[in-house]
Amino acid sequence: MKTGKSFKAHQPVDLYFGSGELVKLGEVVAALEGAPKKVFLLTMPELVALGLVDGAVSSLKEAGLEVVVFDKVKPEPSCTHVDEVAALVRESGAQVLVAFGGGSVMDVAKAAAIAATHPEPTWMYVNLSNRPPLDIEAVTLPVVVVSTTSGTGSEATPYAVMSNDETIQKGTIKSSYIFPRAAIVDPSLTLKLPPRLTAATGVDAFCHALESFINIPNRNAFSIMVASEAMRTLYKSLPAAVANGADLALREEVAWGSTLAGVAIANAGTTVAHGMAQPLGARAHLSHAETVAIFTVPVLRNTWQAATGLFAEIASLLDPQRVLGFSEEAAAEAGVDMVEEFFKEVGMFIKMKEFGVKEDILSDLVGDITGYMSRPLAQHPKVFNAEEVMKILKEAY
Numbered sequence: 091m092k093t094g095k096s097f098k099a100h101q102p103v104d105l106y107f108g109s110g111e112l113v114k115l116g117e118v119v120a121a122l123e124g125a126p127k128k129v130f131l132l133t134m135p136e137l138v139a140l141g142l143v144d145g146a147v148s149s150l151k152e153a154g155l156e157v158v159v160f161d162k163v164k165p166e167p168s169c170t171h172v173d174e175v176a177a178l179v180r181e182s183g184a185q186v187l188v189a190f191g192g193g194s195v196m197d198v199a200k201a202a203a204i205a206a207t208h209p210e211p212t213w214m215y216v217n218l219s220n221r222p223p224l225d226i227e228a229v230t231l232p233v234v235v236v237s238t239t240s241g242t243g244s245e246a247t248p249y250a251v252m253s254n255d256e257t258i259q260k261g262t263i264k265s266s267y268i269f270p271r272a273a274i275v276d277p278s279l280t281l282k283l284p285p286r287l288t289a290a291t292g293v294d295a296f297c298h299a300l301e302s303f304i305n306i307p308n309r310n311a312f313s314i315m316v317a318s319e320a321m322r323t324l325y326k327s328l329p330a331a332v333a334n335g336a337d338l339a340l341r342e343e344v345a346w347g348s349t350l351a352g353v354a355i356a357n358a359g360t361t362v363a364h365g366m367a368q369p370l371g372a373r374a375h376l377s378h379a380e381t382v383a384i385f386t387v388p389v390l391r392n393t394w395q396a397a398t399g400l401f402a403e404i405a406s407l408l409d410p411q412r413v414l415g416f417s418e419e420a421a422a423e424a425g426v427d428m429v430e431e432f433f434k435e436v437g438m439f440i441k442m443k444e445f446g447v448k449e450d451i452l453s454d455l456v457g458d459i460t461g462y463m464s465r466p467l468a469q470h471p472k473v474f475n476a477e478e479v480m481k482i483l484k485e486a487y
């Protein structure tokens with residue numbers, strides 16, 4: 091196994107972490123290379139209604155910046171939506187994009203930064219396992235993000251995820267040019283995130299850490315360190331944060347775990363549960379976090395036997411007392427039990443059929459997972475064939 095003692099670690103995002111850090115947004119943007127004068131700020135109507143966006147706009151204006159506010163970003167965005175937003179960005183003449191929101195807003199900003207400066211439709215830059223993307227050039231507009239969920243880690247990643255309603259696919263743009271120039275992670279912005287969204291996004295973050303930890307070809311000493319701390323932090327603080335969303339100290343812990351998990355996937359990537367989640371999201375229109383939660387435990391139940399050392403390490407990270415004196419095998423299985431119990435505690439041990447998903451899409455999903463989304467299969471500790479993928483899908487149904 092690759093232990094990761096010779097590797098490249100990369101984290102180019104200027105990170106401003108802490109409650110109240112939003113006030114720095116204006117000075118951070120104004121200080122970017124080229125001293126931008128006009129900002130295109132992307133957000134969602136819910137965040138405007140909550141009164142959260144005002145602080146961002148006033149900070150930008152106080153720094154002498156002109157601000158165009160676009161508050162109609164759609165959740166779980168499609169490539170068509172990105173193309174529409176990119177046209178508005180171009181028309182506005184803005185020199186920098188500011189994303190104020192969760193993963194959907196951050197990803198639309200990152201993808202629009204490419205689409206506004208490149209000739210082809212956004213989907214052509216998405217990296218599918220069976221179709222190479224078009225080249226992305228350094229000309230992308232700079233992006234600064236303010237994350238308002240603690241889940242995707244998009245503030246620290248070179249990824250932008252989107253669906254394609256025509257091909258019924260969901261895929262990811264991957265380019266170092268869309269690392270945000272700066273990210274503000276101000277956990278006080280998450281105080282009003284409802285319990286269900288806190289749980290779903292927190293579980294997504296936990297899965298980023300876990301999948302990067304078990305991504306054997308890509309893990310390295312840096313990603314392992316970061317993922318370990320992210321898993322530990324989220325396992326400890328997420329259930330309490332779901333139960334008591336007004337507790338700022340807990341929100342800070344969850345936000346920190348989530349950002350660390352983003353750093354982990356920026357360096358080592360995700361694996362099979364995420365690879366299965368994207369096609370389900372495209373076909374059944376469930377949120378990213380829900381689809382990840384649906385697949386994680388069934389995938390792990392079919393994986394730990396192939397990597398008992400790794401899973402025993404996960405168990406020791408999450409609850410060292412519980413596995414004291416256990417054999418490697420027993421500790422590994424206990425690690426999966428811990429993940430299942432953790433999901434149950436936050437209400438995210440969920441099945442496809444609870445969402446009204448029709449069973450007949452399972453065979454389409456096998457085609458998607460072994461086709462355009464097959465790369466993660468090769469990065470998993472156990473390489474599943476189509477039959478095994480179907481077995482997992484049935485267990486997750």
Ligand SMILES: NC(=O)c1ccc[n+]([C@@H]2O[C@H](COP(=O)([O-])OP(=O)(O)OC[C@H]3O[C@@H](n4cnc5c(N)ncnc54)[C@H](O)[C@@H]3O)[C@@H](O)[C@H]2O)c1
Pocket residue numbers: 134136137140165166167191192193194195197238239241242243244247248249250251252279280281282283284287291378379
């Ligand atoms: N780029 C990456 O590295 C990466 C990683 C994982 C997922 N994603 C993508 O991110 C998207 C999902 O992002 P998400 O899970 O953050 O959800 P989201 O951005 O879609 O937001 C979900 C809902 O939460 C609301 N919301 C956001 N912040 C809030 C707050 N502070 N208070 C109250 N409500 C708030 C939003 O208005 C929205 O209705 C998906 O498209 C997914 O594919 C990207």
Ligand SMILES: [Fe+2]
Pocket residue numbers: 242294295298364378382
């Ligand atoms: Fe995710």
